[in-house]
Amino acid sequence: MVTTVSRTDDVRARAEAALARSGVELGAVKGDALAARTPITGAELFGLRADTVEGVDRAVEAAHAAFLGWRSVPAPVRGALVKRFGELLGEHKEHLADLVTVEAGKIRSEALGEVQEMIDICDFAVGLSRQLYGRTMPSERPGHRLMETWHPLGVVGVISAFNFPVAVWAWNAAVALVCGDTVVWKPSELTPLTALACTALLDRAIAETGAPAHLNQIVLGGAEIGERLVDSPLVPLVSATGSTRMGRAVGPRVAARFGRSILELGGNNAAVVTPSADLDLTVNAAVFAAAGTAGQRCTTLRRLIVHDDVADAVVERLTAAYGRLPIGDPFQESTLVGPLVSEASYARMRSALDRAVEEGGTLCAGGERQLAEAAPGGYYVRPALVRMPAQTAVVREETFAPILYVLTYRDLDEAIRLHNDVPQGLSSGIFTADQREAERFLAVDGADCGIVNVNIGTSGAEIGGAFGGEKETGGGRESGSDAWRAYMRRATNTVNYSGRVALAQGVDFSQ
Ligand code: NAD
Numbered sequence: 001m002v003t004t005v006s007r008t009d010d011v012r013a014r015a016e017a018a019l020a021r022s023g024v025e026l027g028a029v030k031g032d033a034l035a036a037r038t039p040i041t042g043a044e045l046f047g048l049r050a051d052t053v054e055g056v057d058r059a060v061e062a063a064h065a066a067f068l069g070w071r072s073v074p075a076p077v078r079g080a081l082v083k084r085f086g087e088l089l090g091e092h093k094e095h096l097a098d099l100v101t102v103e104a105g106k107i108r109s110e111a112l113g114e115v116q117e118m119i120d121i122c123d124f125a126v127g128l129s130r131q132l133y134g135r136t137m138p139s140e141r142p143g144h145r146l147m148e149t150w151h152p153l154g155v156v157g158v159i160s161a162f163n164f165p166v167a168v169w170a171w172n173a174a175v176a177l178v179c180g181d182t183v184v185w186k187p188s189e190l191t192p193l194t195a196l197a198c199t200a201l202l203d204r205a206i207a208e209t210g211a212p213a214h215l216n217q218i219v220l221g222g223a224e225i226g227e228r229l230v231d232s233p234l235v236p237l238v239s240a241t242g243s244t245r246m247g248r249a250v251g252p253r254v255a256a257r258f259g260r261s262i263l264e265l266g267g268n269n270a271a272v273v274t275p276s277a278d279l280d281l282t283v284n285a286a287v288f289a290a291a292g293t294a295g296q297r298c299t300t301l302r303r304l305i306v307h308d309d310v311a312d313a314v315v316e317r318l319t320a321a322y323g324r325l326p327i328g329d330p331f332q333e334s335t336l337v338g339p340l341v342s343e344a345s346y347a348r349m350r351s352a353l354d355r356a357v358e359e360g361g362t363l364c365a366g367g368e369r370q371l372a373e374a375a376p377g378g379y380y381v382r383p384a385l386v387r388m389p390a391q392t393a394v395v396r397e398e399t400f401a402p403i404l405y406v407l408t409y410r411d412l413d414e415a416i417r418l419h420n421d422v423p424q425g426l427s428s429g430i431f432t433a434d435q436r437e438a439e440r441f442l443a444v445d446g447a448d449c450g451i452v453n454v455n456i457g458t459s460g461a462e463i464g465g466a467f468g469g470e471k472e473t474g475g476g477r478e479s480g481s482d483a484w485r486a487y488m489r490r491a492t493n494t495v496n497y498s499g500r501v502a503l504a505q506g507v508d509f510s511q
Contacts, residue, residue, distance in 0.1 A: 005329045005375040008043040014331075015045055015102045015193055018095040022197035023204055029196055034220055036193050039105035039339040040329060042377025048192055050221040056184075056228040059217035063155045063182040064234045066214040071152040071180040073211070078178050079129025081215075085174070085205040086122025089115060092201060096166065099194040104165050105338040107330045110293055118170035118198070120463040121479060125174035128484055132179065143498020150488040152180025157229040159240040159250070162341055163296045163400075165191035166198050168264070171467070171479040172239045172487075173202070173216060179487040184217045184235065186226045188242075190341060195220075223249075230254055237262070237487065241298075244398070244424070244472045251474070262486055263474025264467070266398040267426030269449070269458035270303035272415045272441065275310055277431035281455060283317045285431070286404070289457025291325055291383035294337050295402025296345075298473075299427040299451070299459040303395060304406045305415045311408045315364055318385055318404070322365040327380055339378045340401060346379040349401035352394055353384055356405065359392035366402070396422045412437055420448045426469030427451040427458035450477070 015036070019026060031049030038045055051059070070078070089096065096118075097111035106114065132150050139146040156176040160168045165187060173183045187195035199218045206215055219225050223246075230238050230253050239262040240250045247265040254261040271289070273282055289301035306314050330338030340346050346369065353367050366382035383402035388395055395405045409415040419428060428449040430441040438454045441447055450469035451461065461467050466481035468474070477483045496502070503509060 003374060005371060005378060006040055006331055008041045011038050011040055011102055012045045014098055018098040019193060019197055021095045022092050023200035024196045034189060034192060036103065038102050039341050040378055041375050048220060051219040051225055053224065053228040056219050056225055059184050059219050060155055060232045060234045062214040063184050063217050066212045067154055067182040069212045070182055070215060075129045075132055075178055075180065078180060079126045081205055081209045081211045082122050082174050082177055083126045084209050085202050086119050088201045088205055089119050089122065096194060096197055099197055100165060101330050103191045103193050104162060105330050105341060106293060107335050107338050108333060114164065114167045117167040117463065121170050121174045124463050124480060125178045128175065129178040132484065139494065140504060141502040143496065145495040147493050149491045149493055151491060153487055153489050154181060154236040155234055156181045156183050156487060157235040157238040158183055158185045159226045159229065159242065160187050161242040162188035162190035165194045168241045175484050176487045177215065179484055181487055182215045184219060184229060186219050186229055189222045192220050233257060236260060247474050262476035262478060264476045264478060265472060265474040266424055267298045267469060267473055268302050268396065268398045268422045268424040269299055269427040270305055270419045271301055271429035271431060271458060272419060273304060273306040273310060273314055274430065274432040274434060274437050275307045276433040278433060279310065279313060279317065282431040283314065283321055285457040286318065287321045289459040290404040291337055291402050292459060294340055295383060296341065296400055297459045299461065301404060301458045302398065304404055305418050306406060306408055308408050308410055315387060315406055319365045322383055322385055325383060327370050327382060337383060339380050343379055345401055346381060348399055349381060349403060352399040352403055355394040356386045356388065359394055360389040361386045391418055391421060398424060412440060416441065416446055423472040425449045425471035426473040429453040429456055429458050431455055
């Protein structure tokens, strides 16, 4: 058990060193408009300048001007910029991971993992820069060629959440840049520091590769800064990651001006545990998925739907594992669960636990605050495990904290019904050794999520696959597979080389 927490002065010094090593000029970014804080102690580290709405307009205009040149640079040459950026991320992995830990409170391996995810998407995007394929289709008319061409779209507005302060931006930015787009990024107001560091590194890659300046702009501030980006007619695509509440505000605004949006919103992820499941594997996977990142991932496991025959055994093992989890300062190597991002998160967790008990739940483990003496302003909690008699109202909501609700079922149809009976549709899993059950879960009438796993927890995704979810999760897809198409515009081209006019569908208009 970790009992001490870093001092704010040490965290501040670490942040300043990491920023300076990444090429951020502290004098230029410090100000008094936005507080850079750390959840490790809850204290403010220093003030930062923020942008005004006019500043957003200027950033969009600069990115648009850069787009007019960048779109004509051949895609593989655009890939060279992203390649260099990926190399710089690798060189500065430790500094960036320090900043992720400082402002998001992620433990060391998860902070390093977040930076690795940026490096991985750069690799992916570099390969993609030679694979922006269009198709050729057989024309029904003789002497005609029918094909599609993919063109760059314009400025992509990226709005990101605190819990993945940089990886989600990189998913968007690396792909957008090889697609010939430029980017204006509004990071979470809770995590501006890593964003500044990544921007400095991308600016360096831009300068070194001779790409147009202003390809990537950063704008700092809260929701009003995001709204300005959302409303800008020079931004054809808004990619917004955050709560469903935010998506409800952003989606209709972008649609009202016929812009496109990629919405990556809240999840309420579940896994089904069948009687044939390997329980050691299941419990290991579930503990990381539910308690890792202090329950602050969009893919965090929030519901475990366990067959009656194994429910007691699973709850017993989980309770024991939860009791052993090392909670504390995320900079300490032994820690597995760091702090919640804020006091408000802790208040929401407590309120959800109170409601769960009112709705008939039994708290089996956790829920209590930890390290309150060592870090009065830090909100460390023991992840909570709650057995519920039914899928009640509180279970159907996303509480962005480490609460795992355990429900039981008797037959797989009932489990799938429970699984799908929530408004969100991001990530899901089934633990089973029975291939028929696995296939049933993956089938058309199985899990209704964007991510459906077998013998893997719900959290954590690889770059190669498309990431995103259905229903109130927003429907967006990012990162791998063919998610790049959302960042480009498709032109369908028909070329007539026959020397005669031939109309489709046999229409005859001859005079
Ligand atoms: P949040 O919704 O509070 O903020 C996210 C971002 O949206 C911030 O940059 C914020 O300033 C901005 N924003 C808020 N209101 C806005 C508005 N009206 N117009 C424009 N911008 C606005 O979310 P958060 O607390 O930072 O992150 C946690 C939430 O994000 C959880 O619900 C989590 O599930 C979700 N999330 C989803 C994914 C995914 O890929 N599906 C990934 C990470 C986080």
